Amino acid sequence: MDTKSITSIDRGVYDIRDSDNSRYRMKAGLDKEIVRRLSQEKNDPDWVRKLRERSLEIYNSMPLPSCGPELSGLDIDNISTYVRPKSDMKNSWEEVPDDIKETFERLGIPKAERQSLAGVGAQYDSELVYHNVRDSVSKQGVVYTDIESALRGEYADLIKEKFMKLVPPTDHKFAALHGAVWSGGSFVYVPRGVKLDIPLQSYFRLNAKGAGQFEHTLIIVEDDAYLHFIEGCSAPKYNVANLHAGCVELYVGRNSVLRYSTIENWSKNMYNLNTKRAVADEGGRVEWVSGSFGSHVSYLYPMTILKGRGSSMEFTGITFAGEGQNLDTGAKVVHAAPDTSSVINTRSISKDGGISTFRSAVVIQKNAENSRAGVSCDSLMLDDISRSDTIPAIETHTGKCAVGHEARIGRISDDDIFYLMSRGMSEEDARALIVSGFAQNVSKELPLEYAVEMNNLIRLEMKR
Amino acid sequence: MSEMTRKTVNRIPVPTWRFLNLNEAVAVIPELSRENSFIGMADEGTEKTVSFEPGDGERANIELTAEKGSKLTAYITLQSTAASAPDINIIVGEGAVMRVVFTAINSPVCVMTAKLGASVESKGTLEIEQFFADSKGSFIDENIALIGDDSRASLATSYLCEKGSELDLCLTVDHFGKRTESEITSSGALEDDSVKSFKGTIAFHRGSEGANGSEQENVLLLGDSAVNRTLPVLLCEEEDVIGTHGATVGDLSDDALFYFASRGITAAQARSMLKSSIVSSYLKTVENSALKERIAERTGVER
Numbered sequence: 001m002d003t004k005s006i007t008s009i010d011r012g013v014y015d016i017r018d019s020d021n022s023r024y025r026m027k028a029g030l031d032k033e034i035v036r037r038l039s040q041e042k043n044d045p046d047w048v049r050k051l052r053e054r055s056l057e058i059y060n061s062m063p064l065p066s067c068g069p070e071l072s073g074l075d076i077d078n079i080s081t082y083v084r085p086k087s088d089m090k091n092s093w094e095e096v097p098d099d100i101k102e103t104f105e106r107l108g109i110p111k112a113e114r115q116s117l118a119g120v121g122a123q124y125d126s127e128l129v130y131h132n133v134r135d136s137v138s139k140q141g142v143v144y145t146d147i148e149s150a151l152r153g154e155y156a157d158l159i160k161e162k163f164m165k166l167v168p169p170t171d172h173k174f175a176a177l178h179g180a181v182w183s184g185g186s187f188v189y190v191p192r193g194v195k196l197d198i199p200l201q202s203y204f205r206l207n208a209k210g211a212g213q214f215e216h217t218l219i220i221v222e223d224d225a226y227l228h229f230i231e232g233c234s235a236p237k238y239n240v241a242n243l244h245a246g247c248v249e250l251y252v253g254r255n256s257v258l259r260y261s262t263i264e265n266w267s268k269n270m271y272n273l274n275t276k277r278a279v280a281d282e283g284g285r286v287e288w289v290s291g292s293f294g295s296h297v298s299y300l301y302p303m304t305i306l307k308g309r310g311s312s313m314e315f316t317g318i319t320f321a322g323e324g325q326n327l328d329t330g331a332k333v334v335h336a337a338p339d340t341s342s343v344i345n346t347r348s349i350s351k352d353g354g355i356s357t358f359r360s361a362v363v364i365q366k367n368a369e370n371s372r373a374g375v376s377c378d379s380l381m382l383d384d385i386s387r388s389d390t391i392p393a394i395e396t397h398t399g400k401c402a403v404g405h406e407a408r409i410g411r412i413s414d415d416d417i418f419y420l421m422s423r424g425m426s427e428e429d430a431r432a433l434i435v436s437g438f439a440q441n442v443s444k445e446l447p448l449e450y451a452v453e454m455n456n457l458i459r460l461e462m463k464r
Numbered sequence: 465m466s467e468m469t470r471k472t473v474n475r476i477p478v479p480t481w482r483f484l485n486l487n488e489a490v491a492v493i494p495e496l497s498r499e500n501s502f503i504g505m506a507d508e509g510t511e512k513t514v515s516f517e518p519g520d521g522e523r524a525n526i527e528l529t530a531e532k533g534s535k536l537t538a539y540i541t542l543q544s545t546a547a548s549a550p551d552i553n554i555i556v557g558e559g560a561v562m563r564v565v566f567t568a569i570n571s572p573v574c575v576m577t578a579k580l581g582a583s584v585e586s587k588g589t590l591e592i593e594q595f596f597a598d599s600k601g602s603f604i605d606e607n608i609a610l611i612g613d614d615s616r617a618s619l620a621t622s623y624l625c626e627k628g629s630e631l632d633l634c635l636t637v638d639h640f641g642k643r644t645e646s647e648i649t650s651s652g653a654l655e656d657d658s659v660k661s662f663k664g665t666i667a668f669h670r671g672s673e674g675a676n677g678s679e680q681e682n683v684l685l686l687g688d689s690a691v692n693r694t695l696p697v698l699l700c701e702e703e704d705v706i707g708t709h710g711a712t713v714g715d716l717s718d719d720a721l722f723y724f725a726s727r728g729i730t731a732a733q734a735r736s737m738l739k740s741s742i743v744s745s746y747l748k749t750v751e752n753s754a755l756k757e758r759i760a761e762r763t764g765v766e767r
Contacts, residue, residue: 067478067479067487361480361484366688379700383703384670384673387701388700389478389698389700390698390709393480393693393695394692394694394695394713395693396713399686399687399688399689400685400688401685401714402712402715402717403712403714404711405694405696405709405710405711405712406708406710407696407708407710409705409708410705410707411703411705
């Protein structure tokens with residue numbers, strides 16, 4: 001990796017590094033021995049061990065993706081796929097080691113938990129260090145736990161039935177990588193009829209240098225239920241590559257709603273090759289809210305399968321590609337039943353040589369009669385050294401459907417800047433305000449604290 | 465019987481996911497043994513109209529040049545039985561205007577691979593109006609480079625895809641010069657078992673300040689088993705540009721059908737009217753009466 005290309009503004013709390021005090025660090029690289037050692041370390045059930053082995057074979061046999069940013073700076077032989085922190089998982093912040101606790105304090109996680117969350121999972125490098133859920137939530141039958149405990153508990157069979165079925169290892173090379181070396185992550189189960197008014201959150205922090213994080217999130221929302229799940233992530237900046245190849249699988253029952261919000265703020269040495277997929281039953285609804293601000297390279301396309309009649313999906317996203325970043329993001333949706341609907345509404349911003357690509361696919365299958373889909377993507381270019389591409393695809397197999405798409409690309413209007421400056425704002429502040437307004441499609445969908453964080457991230461980028 | 469060859473054609477400038485089958489197309493086309501050439505040129509400052517129709521089953525190399533300040537109108541018509549392969553090269557000089565009316569009314573069993581490459585110099589204008597009747601396979605690959613400042617291009621495509629036909633449109637406009645303008649429009653109807661792919665790319669290259677490009681595709685789905693693929697792409701590495709694209713895909717809305725029914729027009733009649741309107745719009749751009757007749761006869765639409 002070209003270390004000269006790693007430039008970043010002072011990202012304050014996000015860039016504070018803890019000293020490397022891991023309990024165990026797997027040697028770099030990926031081979032059968034490493035996968036076997038990992039499985040031993042984690043005392044995997046037999047089916048998980050076999051899944052890892054099969055996934056490694058698939059990984060070795062698959063080519064790199066044929067489209068998207070180049071990955072030549074990512075060398076798996078230089079990535080440590082497992083770093084165990086010095087702390088086991090706790091359910092009280094007082095028991096978490098001071099330096100790790102302080103990291104999450106600076107990121108505002110314990111405070112958010114106290115003020116506005118139903119439960120929190122905090123992952124540090126390859127393992128969860130904290131997991132807790134409010135009693136009032138547990139009493140409703142909601143399960144929110146680390147996935148590795150859940151593999152051995154009451155929901156073991158359910159997890160085995162669902163795990164890596166929506167995103168099988170054969171899906172693409174990095175899904176296979178995930179299958180081989182996954183570690184950490186959360187399991188959420190919301191019983192029928194339970195509507196959780198306040199969100200659950202998972203936060204992922206990758207502190208180790210030259211390491212990977214491969215958490216797995218599995219959420220099952222039964223019929224007539226509601227859940228808002230928030231995911232946050234960050235890592236300090238290093239001059240070597242880090243890798244994130246997580247996986248999210250969401251099952252949404254009949255007439256249920258699952259909102260999945262993410263503010264991604266990995267450092268600009270990170271290769272973020274994440275896979276997220278949801279399936280919705282009859283009347284079910286999936287709402288994605290996605291803010292992508294970090295990473296050196298991103299491949300991120302949350303996908304929804306509208307399997308049940310009348311199911312729906314809404315995707316709202318913003319991507320900000322700054323110096324040294326190549327962010328390839330978007331969404332996919334498959335209408336696989338009648339009367340389904342989807343809306344994709346995204347914004348992207350490119351600055352200081354950043355490359356932002358919006359990539360989408362709307363597929364309407366033959367049996368998806370009376371389905372409706374709309375895609376809107378707006379791109380803002382902030383200078384003439386950056387790049388912005390939109391590559392939206394529509395595929396229909398039935399005559400009884402309606403799809404609309406629109407996209408625009410352009411720059412900040414000089415008239416808008418002049419107007420704000422005539423009201424006493426500096427040009428820098430005027431630009432930042434306009435860009436924040438451009439991102440409002442996402443910020444208004446987030447809880448206030450996260451909207452504030454997102455706007456702060458935008459301001460940080462604009463102040464370069 | 466001619467030997468069949470498999471050709472990979474219509475590669476898009478920036479690939480997308482393989483599962484969409486849009487990155488390229490495969491045409492299985494009979495070998496064409498006969499060649500024909502045509503040169504149409506308007507000298508500097510002059511006006512000229514030319515027309516050319518290759519023979520049935522001929523590979524055609526067509527050069528069209530409008531020199532500085534000239535005006536050239538070119539009618540290219542294809543009506544082949546089994547196979548057709550026109551290769552059209554266009555140069556539009558400084559301040560020149562070229563209009564190309566490209567009509568493909570091949571037989572329903574014909575396979576055509578058409579290539580078009582154009583460059584437009586400063587203040588030049590290129591207008592292409594084209595129509596593709598249904599055929600077993602039509603693979604159209606067109607690339608226009610707006611190399612001079614203030615150059616313009618418009619590419620208006622209409623088509624009818626009827627039972628079992630395949631149409632693959634790969635249209636690219638590259639903006640290199642400043643204040644260049646482009647417009648890509650595509651309208652058509654798909655009936656049962658037809659397959660259509662539209663891959664339109666507008667690329668704003670560095671230095672194309674003040675450029676403006678738009679793409680619009682409207683697809684009328686008239687058959688339950690028609691397959692439509694649409695990929696309107698915008699590529700941009702210049703700040704001071706405006707790029708827009710839009711697409712609508714679907715059948716007549718319930719409101720539209722109700723409106724027609726309230727006027728005594730059945731759904732089938734309404735769809736037939738819309739299909740006819742696609743051809744009629746194109747016929748307005750064709751000045752040649754004999755050609756109009758042939759198009760109307762081929763498509764079954766009244767003039």
